[in-house]
Amino acid sequence: MLITGNVPASIQQVISQLNSHFSLKDLGEVSLFLGVEVVKTTDNGLRLSQSNYIKDLLKRASITEAKGCPTPMVTNCELSKYTSDPISDPKLYRSVVGALQYTTITRPDINFAVNKVIQYMESPLDTHWRAVKRILRYLSGTLDYEIQLHISNGDISAFSDSDWAADVDDRRSTTGVHAYHGRNLISWCVKKQTVVERSSTEAEYRSLAQAASEVAWLTSLLNELRIKKRDAPVIWVDNLSAIALASNPVLHARTKHIELDMHFVRDKVLNNELELRHVPTKDQIADIFTKPLSHQSFVKLRERLGLVSLASLGLRGRVRSGCRNDQVKISLINQADDLIKSWVIKRDDLIKSWVIKRDDLIKPVIKRDDLIKRVEGDVLINQVLLFEKSGDVHTRGKASENSQQDISHEPTPHELSS
Structure with a gap:
């Protein structure tokens, strides 16, 4: 059991009351809870990781010495139910994938890849097992990554995105949603949509409705904790058509099949309980939850989620306050x-x-x-011209001398007689 609060005396009072009814053992400040390692930072923040849990998982899968991968899934990966042969040990596949699902508690960067391989638990194939091993190799190369939580008084904001008709078997879309409180990532979700959407706008709007539902729940939770909000929560969407549908009071006939989602989001917007803003696709953080990305894009979005490597922090990642x-x-x-x-x-x-x-x-x-070069070229040309001229004069001179000899020489009588 975890007990938290900002007044130590109140925490101790709760522990005493529980101890009077149950047999309790006070373990002090939390450092490990259900496989999640907790480290307190100097600014009274927290860093959460599951490095030991991941090491045990790698040993179970027998790939402790495997070379790390830069991303959990290749960019052109298209998993299907019919592309290869069944694996010999489906039980191991289910065990490893189930453990990977628990790892997403502190590693949102693998949430999309894990959600993808979970869809084939019933009859896993060789291609699915290769995808699982790539996720494990990525984790082996990023064991020191932790998610950061800071003291924050900011408001709630969320990002919503979808990958339209991404599944090659049934052409259903993928929803990706995550929410922040201030700069702290507090909620994330990857989900395959239950129906086939006829346009990307419809898929984006269903993701927007999912984000609005998550924001509404978080707002209610903060109200119960008596944490006041200053402004309306903001949801960032990269589809202008979805934003237009939420603000347009006219219900178009082509959107009747998503009418409930439309009314739900529109009521939130009209009551100033929610604000929608556009974000460019290149800055859409929720992309990491909807599709496999290149290494450069993946690293950029992973950093914006709040995942940090201890190797980049040095001693600062392990010190405690006080x-x-x-x-x-x-x-x-x-x-x-x-x-x-x-x-x-x-x-x-x-x-x-x-x-x-x-x-x-x-x-x-x-x-x-x-x-x-120019001077040398000009000199060379001049020399060639002079050479040609001097050669012509020389040949002409020889010809004139021969002609003069022929004209001036007269034959002697002896030459005539001979």
């Missing part, structure tokens, strides 16, 4: 980081200035070489 020595270490680390950043900036500036000066120095040399 320790003076640790605070000194943190300040020293921050100072070192600032020095490194300033040195890198100065180095880059020096390199840029040197490159500019080098280019300025090279330009006259290039111009000189061009001039030399």
